[in-house]
Amino acid sequence: MNFDTVIIGGGLAGLLCGITLTARGQRVAIVSRGRSALSFSSGSLDLLSHLPNGEAVTDLHAGLARLADLAPMHPYALLGPERVIEYAHEAQRLLADSGLVMQGHVEKPHFRVTPLGRVRPAWLSPQEAPVAPSPGVHVGIIGIEGFLDFQPALAAAGLRRLGVTATAHEMSLPALDTLRDNPSEFRAVTIARVLDNEAQFAPLCDALHALSQEHDVLWLPACFGLTDNRVWTRLNEVLPGKVQLLPTLPPSVFGMRMQTLLQQQFIKNGGIWLPGDEVLNTTVSAGRVNALWTRRHEDIPLRPRHVVLASGSFFSNGLIAERQGIREAVLGLEVQQPERGNWTRDDLFAAQPWQHAGVRTDNTLRGWQNGERLENLYVAGSVLGGFDAITQGCGGGVCAVTALHTARQICAREDLQ
Helix, strand or coil: CEEEEEEECCCHHHHHHHHHHHHCCCCEEEEECCCCHHHHCCCCECCCCECCCCCECCCHHHHHHHHHHHCCCCHHHHHCHHHHHHHHHHHHHHHHHCCCCEECECCECEEEECCCCCEEEECEEECCCCECCCCCCEEEEEEECCCCCCCHHHHHHHHHHCCCEEEEEEECCHHHHHHHCCHHHCCHHHHHHHHCCHHHHHHHHHHHHHHHHHCCEEEEECCCCCCCCHHHHHHHHHCCCEEEEECCCCCCHHHHHHHHHHHHHHHHCCCEEEECCCEEEEEEECCEEEEEEECCCCCCCEEEEEEEECCCCHHHCCEEECCCCEEECCCCCCEECCCHHHCCCCCCCCCCHHHHCEECECCCCEEEECCEEEEEEEECHHHECCCCCCCCCCHHHHHHHHHHHHHHHHHHHHHHC
């Protein structure tokens, strides 16, 4: 099977790259092993909240400029501040075109509220997600009886430490009784499949109406809205007070919705989605990847002109930690990594050196194999090295920005042919 581009990995980076390329008329296939890390995320994306030295980023332009000195192998440093900001704006438009209504902006980061009542800087968040409340606002934190993945008392306590008036409550919804009998099934996604049903809207309103009169805003766990935000929109139209939704423990309703909508956009553009598959072997000659052999198409190779590796980090098995070191799992690309004895620090909550491990690239995001740069192989997303997605608050941004950069490199080379 011949393709213009084959993308390995169906997460945020792979999908944004695929959507961009298919919009340009390319024949693109995405090989996806299963649900990506996106389905387990909060649904918010961060761009850059802290520098490698721990300094908070309050001015994005200044923060990006300093990365070149502090972390020259950071993907943002390789691309340069102007490109990063340009791609971030482009990513916002791409998400909106895919049906993802987000709050936030490149130039105006916000502070989203976590399920523990704390605040974290963010670039983009779902429209339903609460941001740091104004002083004097009375927040009602509403849990669901028997739902252990969200603890309203903990969230309320965290908000009170920030000086916010917050009260915890629980509501009982009889429609969930069957799920409640099996704790392993009583998760946000399975609850959403019930509450997204039109027949459950009136009982949900009844359970919230009195509480909505007592508070300025109600914050619920994100247990509905698996495919769209219609239930949330209707609640805000009929209840006396405002309703917002907090992400829960994964899998996340917000993350799964983002995954689904981006996947649908890719397929709508004409992309070929190969689910439940993985690349087992590759043929490389003369500095180019010529064929990919997958588990489900073992006798029929995929023959691309370009390849994008967006296989994810350790969570997605794009990177594998072994006794001898860290390796890239698909093509055996060269990995930048700390020495084996320096992977971790004793302080569990400190930045951990292993987080910086990932594929080594140049400013075109092409990778090396056995000392040779592969001319048609690009690397995007969290499989890249040189950054710490957690402590630097840049995971979503790196995925989006590098995905669009790889797509632009490929389109530019196609235009020259």
